[in-house]
Amino acid sequence: MPLKGLLSSRSGNASARSGTQGRAGASPTLSDTQKLAMLEDLERSGLGWFWASDAEGRLAYLSPSVAQRLDLPLEELVGQPVAQVFQPAGLGGREKPLSLRLGAHKAFSGVAVRAARREDGAVLRLAGHPVFDDAGRFEGFRGTGADITEEFYREEETERLAKFDSLTGLANRHRMAHLIESTLTAFKAAKRNCAVMMLDLDRFKQVNDTLGHAAGDELLKQVSERLKRAIDRECEIGRLGGDEFQVMIPDLDDRGVLGEIAMKIISMLKQPYSLAEGRCVIGSSVGIAIAPHDGVTREEVVRSADLALYAAKNGGRGQFRFFSGELENEAIFRRRLEADLGTGLSENQLFLKYQPVIEAKSRKVTSLEARICWNHSQRGEIDEEEFASILEGSSLVADVGRWSIREACAHAALWPDSVRVALGVPAPLFNAESFVDDVAEALSETDLPASRLELGISEAVFFGDANQVDRTLGRLFKLGVRLTLDEFGSGYSSLAYLRRAPFDTIRIDSRLVAEADREADGGGKGGAIGGENRELGLVRAIVALAGALGMDTLAGGIESMALNDALVGCGVGFVQGPIYYEAAERETVEAEIMGGGWRIDPSADRTRRARRRTVLRKIHVIHDDHSYEVTLRNLSKTGALIQGLMDVPRGTQFVVDLGGGQLAVATVTRTNGDTQGLEFEQHLVEDGSGGLVTRNRVSPYMLASAGAPLAALSPGSYKAMEGGLGEGKSIPQFGYAPSYRHEHA
Known part of the structure; x- marks a missing residue:
């Protein structure tokens, strides 16, 4: 229906209502033609537009300018249900469907809509009121609208940025x-x-x-x-x-x-x-x-x-x-250790251990690498790996670094001339203005030749100012100390600096060595290059690069004979790791080197000490409706060894309570007196820190449904579990071993 038709359909009522306006003194009225022209001008201006529907909810009229704004043909819109032409465009989908508003036959305003076929098109603000004839029959809606596209998307972006x-x-x-x-x-x-x-x-x-x-x-x-x-x-x-x-x-x-x-x-x-x-x-x-x-x-x-x-x-x-x-206490203790570091440094609680570096072909010890440890007044000895994690990010990292250089130089001055001392330089110390002077002073005070000091430079230092890095490396080179590029292959700008920096040795990235270890042991998934796994291929390429530049190569952390043989086969010149020698106290290594010509052969019998919490602890095992406390002696992904119960036959099934909601079904596969070997029905998984955990835990909701209040449950509390650790309903089948009973008492 054209706009003229909408006006004429109501002109009779309008004339009747305005009959008194023709009297003297009243404002002159506009003719229908003038009104129509004014409304059409308003439509064309874009300041406002109009729409109408019939009694069945079909679109009867729409301003042509709106169809253009929606980029849809007007003839395709008129005659379609209004609720199918427009859809709400409210933020977050909170708008009431348009069909409900129209079906209620009540006036509405301020409804944001967009064309149903234009998800990201123009947005209009719609208002409408119902029209009824003299008999009260509903005839449809008449309404107006305005283009609010910019305002809508601005508000939408504001709300998006808030989330x-x-x-x-x-x-x-x-x-x-x-x-x-x-x-x-x-x-x-x-x-x-x-x-x-x-x-x-x-x-x-x-x-x-x-x-x-x-x-x-x-x-x-x-x-x-x-x-x-x-x-x-x-x-x-x-x-x-x-x-x-x-x-x-x-x-x-x-x-x-x-x-x-x-x-x-x-x-x-x-x-x-x-x-x-x-x-x-x-x-x-x-x-x-x-x-x-x-x-x-x-x-x-x-x-x-x-x-x-x-x-x-x-x-x-x-x-x-x-x-x-356990982590909360662990975190509190770690923060205390970090706070105690200053005291540890000032009160001489820090000390150095040394791990030999061996020439691969001759098996001769050529240098000792210093590792910083801490003899804490309460905690006792904190080894080099844990100390490194405490030191990282500490404000004292440069101070500790200076101390370690002075201490290592003082020790090395007493060693045979054939043995050098090596230690890593943290990036904050390397970037300090006084670093080279501190090194020179340590050498002078201890009368140690500069050629017997090896400094490991991490690739992290190359994030610093390039000119300053070059100046520092140049001054160290003039001083005469040996330089090792640590962790080569971890990424940053290695090749560029190898061309410019005076390095004597390249230490291959420990992660690359670890991955090569898995490959050499047959456990990796890496692709092979000419019959050789990818990681060992990279090692061979690094060795070739170092050889072309006149540099030595060093691989540390070697834990298996297979890896050692593979690395030596790749041409790695110097090796280090548990199969040769663990880091040891100064007195121990000095006793070895003072004899002259210290040589170390690799041995598969030497293994790295497990860096995990001790497995030797008390746990519970459940059989029928009884719980027994036993000692867990060792734990693997597939099973465990427990001690404390007597007369347990093979084939017995236990539910092993490892604490914290961790229950594992296990079968006794071997038994010897008070000791039983168990095989888990479902294998344990890595916990991310060298330990093992069950895949799933008993849900506290299950415990709560059995009668225990959810908020009051403590880790490992299963007393309310049906058939579990409640009151005994049968005679216990197993007794404690005499020695265990005495220990338990």
Whole structure:
């Protein structure tokens, strides 16, 4: 129906209502033609437009300018149901369907709509009022509208920015908090699981400080894209700010699967990044908590994941860690250790251990590498690996570095001239203005020839100012000390600096060596190149490069004979690792080198000490409706060795309670007096820190349904489980061994 028809259909009523306006003194009235012209001018101006529907809800009229704005033919719109022509465009899908508004036959206004066939097109504000005839019969709607496209998208962007990170497009801190809160609340009622991961980037600050904030921003964008690809299941990923990210994965409590996801994230994020400002390599650490096991509310679960992340970073970075009840005390103690470091340095609690570096062909010890340890007044000895994790990021890292150089030089001055001393230089110390002077002073005070000091320079220093790095390396070269490029192959700008820097030795990246170890042992998945695995092919290429540049090569951390033979076969000149000699105290190694010509042959009998919590602990095993306390002597993925029970026949089934909701069904496969070997029905999985855990845990919801109040449950409390650790209903079948009973008493 044209606009003229809409006006004429109501002209009779309009004339009757305006009959008194023709009297003297009243304002002159406009003719219908003038009114029509005025309304058409208004339509053409774009300031307003009109629409109408019939009693059946079909579009009877629409201003032509609106059809043009919607980029749709007017003839295709008129006659169609209004609710099919327009759809609500309200933010967040909160708008009531247009069909309901029209069906109510009530006036409405301020409804944002867009063309149903144009999801991202113009947005209009719609108003309408119902029209009834004199008998009260509904005739349709008449209404107006306005173009609010710019205003709508501006508000939409404002709301989007309030929920999403403007840099990466991921959910922001506020949205993640809301999502986790609402999800856990709903899942508590439905008794469902939900995993939360906290992760941050290792070495990101170095990229920001040296390549600039623009490079840091681009790196964060690439990280967010990799995160999306790494997790191929329903999840929500958020950036909390800086280099902190958070992932929520609903309906997942399988720690085997979660560990695989965490390792995939770590593996993908440590691959090199190409930025306009240069190429860089970073890493990541991941902490994992699972509701309801590690908390019921958002605050509890996020705090648990935070503690797990803190533990993962302290474990050496590039790791994941599940939350456990022990971590809180661990975190508190770690912070105390960091605070005590200044006292440890001032009160001479730090000391050096040394690990030999061996020439591969002659097996002769050529140098001793210093490792810093700490004899803490309360904790006792803190070994070199744990101390390195405490020192990293400390404000005292440069001070400790200076101390170690002076101490190592003083020791080496007493050794035979054929043995050098080596130690790594942390980046903050290398970048200090006084670094070269400090080295020169240490050599002068101890009367140690500069050629007998080897300094390991990490590739991380190359993130600093290139001119300053070149000056420092040049001054060290003139001083006469030997220089080793540490962890070659981890990424940054190795090849460029090899051409310019006066390095004597290249230390092959420990991660590359570890991967080659897996390949040499037959456990890897890497592709072969000419019958040789990929990692060993890279080692061979590094050896060839070093040879062309007149440099030696060193591979450390060798733990197997297969790897040792493979590396020596690749031409690696110098080797180091547990199969040769562990780091030992100064007096021990000095006793060896003072005899002259110290040679060490590799031996498969030498193994690295396991860096995990002792397995020797008390646990419970459940049989029928009785619980027995036993000693867990060792633990593997497939089984365990327990001690304490007598007369347990082979084939007996136990439920092994490892604590914290971890129950594993196991069968006795061998028995000898008070000792039994168990085989697990379902294998345990890695916990990210060298330990083992069950894939799943008994849900606190299950315990609560059995009568225990959810908030009051303590880890490992199963007394309310039906048929479990409740009141005994039968006679216990097994007795304690006499020695165990005495120990237990």
